[in-house]
Amino acid sequence: MENLKIYLINVGQGCSSLVLFPNGTTLLIDCCLNYEEETGYFPFLEDTIKDTFDEETETLSKRIDYLIITHPDQDHIKGIGKLLQHFDIIELCDNGYRYDNDTEDYEDYLEIVQNYEANGKYHILRANKELFKEGEFGEARVNILSPVRKDDEDINEDSVVVKIDYAGNSIMFPGDSGVVIWKDKILPIYKGLLETTVLLASHHGSRSFFIDTSIEDYTIEDFYTDHLKVIAPKFVFISVGKDNPHGLPDSDAVKVYRAHCPKDATARVVPSLVCNSWFSGTCEVTFSKNRYWEVHPIKIKSDSSNKDIKLQLKCRRKRQGGTVTYETSGADFTKKDYLDFEAQLCGDWGNREKISYEWMVQNNGILEDRYHKEIYAKSKLEESKYADNKWGRSVVYYGRHYMWCKASDEKGNASSDAFIVRVRRQPQKRNYLKGLRSYLKKRGR
Numbered sequence: 484m485e486n487l488k489i490y491l492i493n494v495g496q497g498c499s500s501l502v503l504f505p506n507g508t509t510l511l512i513d514c515c516l517n518y519e520e521e522t523g524y525f526p527f528l529e530d531t532i533k534d535t536f537d538e539e540t541e542t543l544s545k546r547i548d549y550l551i552i553t554h555p556d557q558d559h560i561k562g563i564g565k566l567l568q569h570f571d572i573i574e575l576c577d578n579g580y581r582y583d584n585d586t587e588d589y590e591d592y593l594e595i596v597q598n599y600e601a602n603g604k605y606h607i608l609r610a611n612k613e614l615f616k617e618g619e620f621g622e623a624r625v626n627i628l629s630p631v632r633k634d635d636e637d638i639n640e641d642s643v644v645v646k647i648d649y650a651g652n653s654i655m656f657p658g659d660s661g662v663v664i665w666k667d668k669i670l671p672i673y674k675g676l677l678e679t680t681v682l683l684a685s686h687h688g689s690r691s692f693f694i695d696t697s698i699e700d701y702t703i704e705d706f707y708t709d710h711l712k713v714i715a716p717k718f719v720f721i722s723v724g725k726d727n728p729h730g731l732p733d734s735d736a737v738k739v740y741r742a743h744c745p746k747d748a749t750a751r752v753v754p755s756l757v758c759n760s761w762f763s764g765t766c767e768v769t770f771s772k773n774r775y776w777e778v779h780p781i782k783i784k785s786d787s788s789n790k791d792i793k794l795q796l797k798c799r800r801k802r803q804g805g806t807v808t809y810e811t812s813g814a815d816f817t818k819k820d821y822l823d824f825e826a827q828l829c830g831d832w833g834n835r836e837k838i839s840y841e842w843m844v845q846n847n848g849i850l851e852d853r854y855h856k857e858i859y860a861k862s863k864l865e866e867s868k869y870a871d872n873k874w875g876r877s878v879v880y881y882g883r884h885y886m887w888c889k890a891s892d893e894k895g896n897a898s899s900d901a902f903i904v905r906v907r908r909q910p911q912k913r914n915y916l917k918g919l920r921s922y923l924k925k926r927g928r
């Protein structure tokens with residue numbers, strides 16, 4: 484495998500990301516098994532991490548070479564005891580922070596740290612401290628940019644900040660670090676190293692990355708964004724549960740992330756390369772050896788929190804000249820089509836007035852649109868133009884595109900199957916024949 488794969492896992496409220504390096508090394512950043520919410524976290528890890536054969540014990544195991552806990556807050560260590568029962572974790576690292584917490588998870592955690600420490604397999608990470616051996620991650624590099632300070636410790640501020648670089652692309656995991664440490668330490672020290680392709684939003688999309696959250700009377704203009712300008716992410720992923728009790732992701736923070744993502748050149752769609760784990764599910768990030776990167780949500784199938792409710796997408800195609808047809812997912816479309824989508828509720832939904840909808844589209848370009856990859860949601864402007872259960876798009880790019888809708892009410896939530904729109908380039912017949920003729924000529928026929 485020559486690609487670096489990163490899975491930004493949908494764990495509900497919390498964080499956990501799996502990194503599979505091209506040389507076979509496996510890294511898990513944070514652990515979050517939500518007991519109250521069925522997210523399929525362990526089955527996902529079990530499916531994705533390959534078996535390793537241990538010659539000494541002659542057994543197969545699921546091996547995680549490094550587990551980095553950015554900080555031992557509940558939503559970053561949840562279920563860690565169970566994680567150890569399922570997986571063979573070799574080295575354990577964290578920011579060294581300890582605090583009063585009598586939850587079972589934290590007690591498990593302290594015991595685990597003790598055991599790893601006794602075997603020399605526990606490490607407190609600090610910026611610049613060389614823990615990883617040269618070549619340990621093949622051609623990829625794992626950089627630790629924080630904790631940078633020695634006194635004044637704060638559990639969130641002093642989260643481990645990890646940046647992984649591979650073949651011209653990179654991903655940043657800032658834990659729950661906030662504006663103070665970025666402004667005072669990380670940005671001044673690492674300015675030249677911060678530019679990042681993919682950013683996991685700090686602190687589940689909290690505004691703490693931009694402003695002290697105890698300040699209540701503020702506007703977006705008060706946000707500190709010097710660090711985000713330097714990081715300049717092309718894609719931001721927010722790991723957050725539905726109906727987060729702290730109101731995360733913070734809507735002002737999301738606006739700021741969106742404003743700092745690159746704009747779409749055509750200006751025909753409103754790009755928002757900011758994706759929310761609750762909506763998109765687990766995303767797979769690929770960095771290829773030839774400097775190419777892409778992000779895909781993994782789940783394409785419909786999904787429902789309650790088996791009695793379902794959601795279906797209906798697509799009406801308007802062609803140039805006015806012909807209107809209904810289409811099924813996977814059909815071929817052309818760049819001149821206009822598509823009208825309608826989400827249809829099936830099954831035992833409650834009061835239809837109280838249902839809220841979220842829409843998302845993903846472009847996966849090909850050929851000259853090859854680098855046009857983005858995920859965006861229905862914009863505020865479009866919300867006023869379309870009814871809640873409707874959305875329309877012009878077909879603008881070649882490639883495969885996915886359209887999703889998710890609906891929720893007090894009975895639960897359901898997302899539709901992805902509606903796949905394929906836009907193929909017409910093969911250029913004459914050039915092809917010309918090429919074939921000259922090829923045959925060269926071969927002397």
Ligand SMILES: [Zn+2]
Pocket residue numbers: 497498556558559659686687
């Ligand atoms: Zn957290």
